[in-house]
Amino acid sequence: MRGASRAALAILVALVPALGLHAHPHVFISNRVAVAFEENSLAKISVEWTFDELFSQMIIADYDVGKKGSFTEAEAEALRKGAFDNLRNYHYFLAFYIGGKRVDLPPIKDFKPSIRDGKLVYAFSLPFAIPITAAERELRITIYDDTYYVAFDKMSPSDVAVGSADSIDTTVSIEKTKVKAEWPGQFMPDQVVLRMKRK
Amino acid sequence: MRNSLLSLSRRTLLALAVAAACAGFAGAESPNPFTSSGGPSRVAAPAMLGISGLAPFLHSLTDRLAELARQIREARTPGPMLALASASLLYGVFHALGPGHGKTIISTFFLAKEAKLRHSLIAGYLIALVHAVSALTIVLALFFLVRGVFSTGFESASRIVQTFSFGAIALIGAFMLVQRIRGREHSHGGRPGPGKAHDHEHEFESGTRKVTGRELFGVALASGVVPCPGASAIILVCLSLNVMLAGVVAVTLISLGMGLTVSVIGAAAILAKRGVLKASAASHGGVSSLARRIVEIAGAAVLFVFGLVFFIAQF
Numbered sequence: 001m002r003g004a005s006r007a008a009l010a011i012l013v014a015l016v017p018a019l020g021l022h023a024h025p026h027v028f029i030s031n032r033v034a035v036a037f038e039e040n041s042l043a044k045i046s047v048e049w050t051f052d053e054l055f056s057q058m059i060i061a062d063y064d065v066g067k068k069g070s071f072t073e074a075e076a077e078a079l080r081k082g083a084f085d086n087l088r089n090y091h092y093f094l095a096f097y098i099g100g101k102r103v104d105l106p107p108i109k110d111f112k113p114s115i116r117d118g119k120l121v122y123a124f125s126l127p128f129a130i131p132i133t134a135a136e137r138e139l140r141i142t143i144y145d146d147t148y149y150v151a152f153d154k155m156s157p158s159d160v161a162v163g164s165a166d167s168i169d170t171t172v173s174i175e176k177t178k179v180k181a182e183w184p185g186q187f188m189p190d191q192v193v194l195r196m197k198r199k
Numbered sequence: 200m201r202n203s204l205l206s207l208s209r210r211t212l213l214a215l216a217v218a219a220a221c222a223g224f225a226g227a228e229s230p231n232p233f234t235s236s237g238g239p240s241r242v243a244a245p246a247m248l249g250i251s252g253l254a255p256f257l258h259s260l261t262d263r264l265a266e267l268a269r270q271i272r273e274a275r276t277p278g279p280m281l282a283l284a285s286a287s288l289l290y291g292v293f294h295a296l297g298p299g300h301g302k303t304i305i306s307t308f309f310l311a312k313e314a315k316l317r318h319s320l321i322a323g324y325l326i327a328l329v330h331a332v333s334a335l336t337i338v339l340a341l342f343f344l345v346r347g348v349f350s351t352g353f354e355s356a357s358r359i360v361q362t363f364s365f366g367a368i369a370l371i372g373a374f375m376l377v378q379r380i381r382g383r384e385h386s387h388g389g390r391p392g393p394g395k396a397h398d399h400e401h402e403f404e405s406g407t408r409k410v411t412g413r414e415l416f417g418v419a420l421a422s423g424v425v426p427c428p429g430a431s432a433i434i435l436v437c438l439s440l441n442v443m444l445a446g447v448v449a450v451t452l453i454s455l456g457m458g459l460t461v462s463v464i465g466a467a468a469i470l471a472k473r474g475v476l477k478a479s480a481a482s483h484g485g486v487s488s489l490a491r492r493i494v495e496i497a498g499a500a501v502l503f504v505f506g507l508v509f510f511i512a513q514f
Binding site: 003028083089148 | 227234235238239240251257262265266294296349350428432435
């Protein structure tokens with residue numbers, strides 16, 4: 001009995017260093033989101049990522065071949081292939097939940113890389129058609145790289161822009177996630193929460 | 200019974216203390232989602248709360264490294280260079296708390312061995328040396344010889360080096376596992392008398408248990424050779440700004456910082472092992488060779504399985 005408990009403990013101690021598998025951030029992103037309405041529905045969500053200077057410099061050195069401080073159309077296209085398209089394997093770090101259910105990611109549109117104050121900026125949008133009725137609808141957005149290679153800055157409500165819509169009431173908040181952690185102690189990012197209803 | 204319960208709780212506490220020290224400190228590098236091709240690594244686990252708290256600090260430190268490289272280009276005074284050196288050291292220390300960078304291999308290696316605290320210091324600095332040389336070689340080769348898109352080339356090169364690294368880790372683990380298990384069989388073999396068997400076992404075991412310089416270098420090579428993407432990016436930035444010296448300074452200090460963190464993790468493993476053996480000795484009235492064997496075999500086994508799993512996951 002003694003031997004068994006001692007063995008179990010010793011193995012636990014030995015295994016401990018291998019337990020904390022997780023990826024640490026190499027790339028840092030400040031994130032902004034804009035929501036646009038059309039008539040009585042949510043029509044588009046635009047995302048803008050501003051990268052840390054180190055990753056920015058590396059990508060700019062690779063793709064701003066003309067060294068003009070901006071990307072030509074051909075350079076932007078090469079960048080999209082070399083440093084954006086692979087994100088489809090990471091669902092572009094985005095997950096949308098309507099009424100608690102995860103919805104399919106719409107196709108990514110209007111990808112445009114740019115350079116602002118020496119930093120790399122990616123902008124793209126996702127078309128939606130979420131009807132808004134008199135009953136309140138809750139849209140929750142998670143923006144997170146679960147391999148943690150990329151860390152997104154903590155968001156605040158001012159990072160979310162809501163387009164004007166005369167007939168729709170919208171409240172924006174940043175709330176604790178409702179996605180369940182898979183590991184004890186796992187870092188789970190906050191969610192952007194939009195509550196919308198027809199006036 | 201009461202006595203064994205007491206010692207059990209003490210050991211549990213100890214195990215928890217080690218868990219607190221090491222949890223979240225180990226793991227493997229994942230590919231860059233932007234510039235690699237393919238999905239996330241099949242073997243990966245999520246970020247832990249403790250590490251994520253460091254993210255804002257690391258973000259500003261990362262920005263600062265690039266900013267300082269630019270300042271060095273503008274004004275060639277010692278000020279920005281010193282600032283770059285200290286920012287790089289900090290970056291190395293905190294960045295290495297993440298996965299990769301040899302923490303798993305170091306801690307399991309020291310569990311499997313009869314190591315002294317200075318061995319963890321030596322290992323940390325050998326890793327720093329290997330890492331600095333490796334990162335500089337890979338970045339310079341990609342920049343001057345290959346001349347393609349750097350970020351894509353770097354991902355491919357890292358993957359190759361990483362596959363080699365995991366393979367080497369699995370081999371070292373396998374070798375040590377065989378050594379530990381054979382050591383046990385040997386002592387079980389001819390057993391003329393209880394006292395003599397003990398001496399005999401000690402004599403045999405101390406030969407393979409002691410840490411040799413060659414082993415330390417092997418461990419450092421296997422774990423330090425994978426270039427850190429952050430360190431490599433700063434070399435690249437310095438190269439493209441034409442301030443190569445700054446790049447060498449930055450990568451050297453980042454590597455030293457990483458080595459320091461790895462040394463501390465290694466020392467924690469050595470102390471944890473001593474603690475466990477001491478606790479088991481206290482409840483037994485003598486160091487139990489069973490407890491020692493269990494810790495050592497478990498250390499070697501984890502090292503082997505870790506290397507093997509990540510090696511296979513590369514394909």
